[in-house]
Amino acid sequence: MNVKKEILKMAEAAKRASFSLGSASSLEKDRAITLMAKNIKKGASRILGANKKDIKAAEKKKMKPAFIDRLTLNARRIDGMISSLEEVRKLDDVVGQIIQARRRPNGLLIAKMRVPIGVIGIIYEARPNVTSDCIGLCLKSANSVILKGGSEALYSNIAIFECLRSALAKTSIPVDAIQLVTSKERSAVRELLKLNAYIDLIMPRGGESLIKEVTENSRIPVIKHYKGVCHVYVDEYADLNMAHKIAMNAKVQRPAVCNAMETLLVHEDVAARFLPAIGRDLSNAGVEIRGCRKTKVILKGIKSATEDDWYTEYLDLILAVKVVSSLDEAIAHINKYGSNHSDAIVSENYANAVSFLGRVDSACVYVNASTRFTDGYEFGMGAEIGISTDKLHARGPMGLEELTTYKYVILGNGQVRA
């Protein structure tokens, strides 16, 4: 069967399954997730064996260590997959919740009810745990899901997927509700992106080129999980001690993630007091600093930041630093170079804090806290499928609620319009 037909068949089956899944009880969905967690446990050695094959091939292709790290599974990471499934199972079911209800003067009861989106396509790179995380969240929110992972993780993904699918087969939920694209052909993604008759939402998770390809070619609505060029702005009225702790945390606590700080903005009135100490501590933590002209006057011997640096998500121990002459300049910089992800101001000044909150156009805007908190668990949502950098439907961490839409349910007793 050619790719086009294969993908079409998958999408049709996923759509059909989504109708039964949509009316599955919470109990049945939870039972499926429990069985999935058990099957991952039972299948651990098979999954690790498949993962070894992927790793060998990646090493042969001379992939970077960071890539191989993301690809690698071990007992601890498999336990992580299992506990993620169990955590998702424990969350309240959001499907069928009434968000809002109004009794109209004519007696009509109009209620807004949370319902699944339908069929979700997720396109991701070579992190095999994404396979089970996404299936758990989509199943709990009663969405069919079609997964297309990076071909470098294909053996791992197939092994994980088989565990999950065989668990689902023991329930009344149709197994077609979860689908894995196993074709290595590049055209598979393009074919997927055309099927707006069957797929309701596409979520690309990965690097710039993947996101770009998906956005430019999709006829299906897309919610992007794009890069995090996050900023911490140290205001002239900052508690500099607090600013120091927040900036260090935002940069070095886990530099390879999207909510880590990439650019530090410092008001010129405090730059001479603030930069030397943080410069020293960052260097001691192994951070390479790239500064603007004014930063370089204070921190001697550092690299110059170029225009490109301001746009860059390093995901690494590198930091761009810019001294700004006003709050306005800081906000303008963030709105121009940032990625609308997470940005923080450190300030004791009420007006500046309020102005920053209102005018920075990002999903998550912080006063006096580290950008590292942008995360479904930290936000109290229980789990997340990613962090949306888009503005429509869902912004910031996406949990179960964000994986649903709503329908209006209208109850009457014979009302007609006059």
Place this chain on the structure above:
Amino acid sequence: MNVKKEILKMAEAAKRASFSLGSASSLEKDRAITLMAKNIKKGASRILGANKKDIKAAEKKKMKPAFIDRLTLNARRIDGMISSLEEVRKLDDVVGQIIQARRRPNGLLIAKMRVPIGVIGIIYEARPNVTSDCIGLCLKSANSVILKGGSEALYSNIAIFECLRSALAKTSIPVDAIQLVTSKERSAVRELLKLNAYIDLIMPRGGESLIKEVTENSRIPVIKHYKGVCHVYVDEYADLNMAHKIAMNAKVQRPAVCNAMETLLVHEDVAARFLPAIGRDLSNAGVEIRGCRKTKVILKGIKSATEDDWYTEYLDLILAVKVVSSLDEAIAHINKYGSNHSDAIVSENYANAVSFLGRVDSACVYVNASTRFTDGYEFGMGAEIGISTDKLHARGPMGLEELTTYKYVILGNGQVRA
């Protein structure tokens, strides 16, 4: 200046303006809308003069009477534009509302705040009142708006737009927050759809070909306001008197709108009792009936419905009728041929009503009421910019809330992540 540059310049200006508009006070936005309504009143004769030009050109081009009717303005329709603006002004401002807030164990206060989407592009056909309706709603929700109306209404749109823009010029809100594309070149829409760096949302309102062109070519997220192939299903347990009234209302009260019924589904056990009376009343109301084989056994001499009829939005005094043998068949028919807009069941049976509500995949699902209620005013939202037939972000009538997104505002006192 060529079209490409012109559109780009507009979009850049609209984006810039959106930042000031986003922090404009409710008072200032309301003052702008009041001035707009006054200017429309003052400019009425100029608007009607411009509209005459459009009508003449349309008549010369031998456009259909329904088209010319939609294009035509008169004193009553201008009053309608004015009162729409005034109604929107009176609505509560939704920008800045806190939708949800949580205090986390570490002391962080995480609040979800309603904020404008940014820049909205609206592509519509030849109904000039849409110009002022959309500008009122976008201004109230603090979104910049770029309008591209049908070229057949260009003189009317320019005249209306000039009234609104000169009103805005008297306020502190930048006039660039509202933009009208006046180019008649077909490439203007294509250029608009590329500018995802400046425009956050595209809303096409119009016929199938317009929606298709926009969906297939947009790099910007789209919310479609597509056709309404609405159904009324008369269950075997229906109160047939009620069903008669609802079906008549849904079909004939205003057949040219998207929430009118296009297909009537009748359970076979009640078809012989239900169809003769409604068939007679529909015929008396001038409705042409196209029936399935079983319908034609009961209603002699009517036309046959073809496969195409089930997909068709007539917007006219034509009705497709199908006799079904079960609730399941009715639901399957609606999910296959419908447009996910508005569908109703008439039934006194609890289980059937619940099943219909749960399984019909439409924005608005009714029990025992006419589909004609799908409307922002009728739903108690005050006003609407259209009715979304999509699943993401907004579904069904879109009012002010649906014209916003949210941001997370996080207030800390030095929290860092462990």
